[in-house]
Amino acid sequence: MRILLSEMAPALRAQVRYALEREPWVSAVLSDTPEPAFDDPGGAYEPYPAAVGDIAPATDLTSRVGAAGADLLLLDWDVAAPMPGGALESLKASFPRVQVAALSARPEERAAALTAGVDLFLATDGTAAGAVEALRASVRHNL
Secondary structure, three states, X not given: OEEEEEOOOHHHHHHHHHHHOOOOOOOEEEEOOOOOOOOOOOOOOOOOOOOOOOOOXXXXXXXXXXXXXXXXXXXXXXXXXXXXXXXXXXXXXXXXXXXXXEEEOOHHHHHHHHHHOOOXXXXXXXXXXXXXXXXXXXXXXXX
């Protein structure tokens, strides 16, 4: 499964990416926004290999998903909401097989995310480990 991380705080994005790259069911983890130059999940503060995003930032989500060839778009709903009008509808029209998952430490956001067009809402504890565990459980049951 190819996963595109988007609309995510830099520190969480780097940690989620680091954790997902070790999952056997994940073939690639891509990011559409620049990684922090000195963000090392191990805490050594050495330059992280992905100092720039894999996908050049574009003005619309559909272009970024297409460039990534993603099977799953993983958003941090606490950062992404509210989505620009029509963003997820356009994405679904162009790539109907792409699943959209939203992470949030606020379970009360579930209804808003699902109404906006998110396929999977993953309530987490706000940590990378919590995000990956929620996604792993959801993939087993939904995808």
